[in-house]
Amino acid sequence: MSSSDTLPNRTRIPLLRFPQLVRNEVFAFWDIFEIYEFSLLSKVTKSISKNMKKRNTSMSLEPFGEDHQVTLSSKDEDGGTLYQFSKCPSIEPSDQLLNESYDYHPISTENSVKTFGSLVEHIQDVFAPETNHVIFDNSSYRQVGEEELKSYLNWFNNNKKLGKIQNLYVDIKVPGFKVFLENWRVDVGMMDARFNESEVCTVDFKVDRLVVSDRAKWLDFNVLRRFDCCEIATENTFSNQDMHLLLKDWKEGKSNRRARLLWLGMGERAKWKKILEGLDAALRDLRTVRRSFRFNNNKELWDFHGGFDITRIDGKVATVGYCYFQVTDEDDPIEPYMLEEYDRISRVWNSVDNDEEEEIEDVIVVPEGVLNEYNTEQGYIESQKRQRKEGRRDFIMIVW
Incomplete structure (x- = not known):
């Protein structure tokens, strides 16, 4: 009710003259708007409103x-x-x-x-x-x-x-x-x-x-x-050179010191030799190295399999890799396509050739039970190839 409203044939109640205990009983029934209106009447009522017991x-x-x-x-x-x-x-x-x-x-x-x-x-x-x-x-x-x-x-x-x-x-x-x-x-x-x-x-x-x-x-x-x-999720078009500079600055303690999770979209396929050049990165085995991390303000828990570890000058360790090929829900098994990608990355990483393959041709095996009148073999293969191509532009960094 507005402070300017009046009720005819009613006696005004001298609320402020009541004992404190009585006033508190009255105030306990007031909602937010009633307290707000009361606080506007004078400096005294505003002071009383501030000191009321409120939710x-x-x-x-x-x-x-x-x-x-x-x-x-x-x-x-x-x-x-x-x-x-x-x-x-x-x-x-x-x-x-x-x-x-x-x-x-x-x-x-x-x-x-x-x-x-x-x-x-x-x-x-x-x-x-x-x-x-x-x-x-x-x-x-x-x-x-x-x-x-x-x-x-x-x-x-x-x-x-x-x-x-x-x-x-x-x-x-x-x-x-x-x-x-x-x-x-x-x-x-x-x-x-x-x-x-x-x-x-x-x-x-x-x-x-x-x-x-x-x-x-x-x-x-x-x-x-x-x-x-601390956390980023964006579908941008960063380059391999961008990612290299980001990790180089992080390793040297120049930027992103608070980072816990960076999930960044790239405009090209991640080429790890270019991204990690000169950063003393170590490739971890996807089959044996599984680490759990929380994100989204600690509301979600995922597992990170394998990845490249790099160490900051203060000893802090970060792991980088593909979200699509290396991250699962907690305790979920590793999928075959994740193992295939790890084997490819390991082969390239350990080769003496500094250049990565110009193009990757994925071989898709159609599992039993996935095809029906709406999902044809050709449609399934094209969908899987598209997901893997996009997955190779899906950069993620976790700081432990």
């Missing part, structure tokens, strides 16, 4: 959101509740919002970085939430100009209470995406970048986990060095 909350921010810009999430015995705040020209919510399953709180004010910042800072003061998600997405609502975008980025960069952003989602069209990358300064836990067409640019923030869909033109090794990621 722990996390905050998500979407500055360019059409329907809401700030969301508080709280968990309880029945699950969780979303409390969504929206700046809008009218205090009356739209029919669409009224039909949503979450609680909605319209705030009658202009939509600007000043009002957005004031709302977030007030919520931070009262509820002290952890900043869980920040979403920059103007792909479907309205186009945001460069100066407006910079004003929001400047606010985020200077709001120290936000701390490290746990999850950052960015889907802004050119040229806004480049403006974002060049002006954002807050370190990020996980960054999910959905726009790929932006040109290469400079960045000045760190990212623990980077997820990039498809092939991102803006993501080169200078950007990766600055991000200093």
